[in-house]
Amino acid sequence: MAQSIESPALDAEISWLDAEVEVSRATYQAYQIMYYAFITLTAVAGLDKFFRVLTTWDAYVSPGVASILHLTPGGVTSLAGLIELAAAITVALKPRIGSWVVTAWLWLIVVNLLTLQSHYDIVLCDLALSAAGVAFTRLSAECN
Numbered sequence: 001m002a003q004s005i006e007s008p009a010l011d012a013e014i015s016w017l018d019a020e021v022e023v024s025r026a027t028y029q030a031y032q033i034m035y036y037a038f039i040t041l042t043a044v045a046g047l048d049k050f051f052r053v054l055t056t057w058d059a060y061v062s063p064g065v066a067s068i069l070h071l072t073p074g075g076v077t078s079l080a081g082l083i084e085l086a087a088a089i090t091v092a093l094k095p096r097i098g099s100w101v102v103t104a105w106l107w108l109i110v111v112n113l114l115t116l117q118s119h120y121d122i123v124l125c126d127l128a129l130s131a132a133g134v135a136f137t138r139l140s141a142e143c144n
Contacts, residue, residue, distance in 0.1 A: 027139065027142065027143065031136075031139040031143035031144070034135070035091070038088070038091045038102055039091050039092050040088075042085075042087050043084070043085060043088035045084050046081045046087075047081065047085065049078060049084065050081050058073040058076075058077050060113065060122070061077060061112070087102050087105055095136075095144050096137070099136040100133075100137055102133050103130050103136075106129050106133060110126050110127060110130070
């Protein structure tokens, strides 16, 4: 007697969002490193927009961005601090979403710095961080 191999029913398709994925220990450790780093560093940067311990953040605000938002450079800095704190909280609670928020925020920072036509070293660092953000989005999709 020959046994037939049945293919899964078409109406029983599993969405890739709902699929269980086995991840290695190293992958999960990489995810944890990125998770805690993106929460901590984004929150520290956001808080420092108010306390100005690390740097004077107003110097990094493009006059064009300030005029579009109808804010002073200090106002833009405060708004950025609030956005970064919200992004850190989003990463902590919903890493799949928060990772994209942080990545998009880094891209906006790059655009702001490019309009200043200076601070190209920070542009490169933020682009590298955004690449890490994209990697974190992939890890959070697998591990969370």
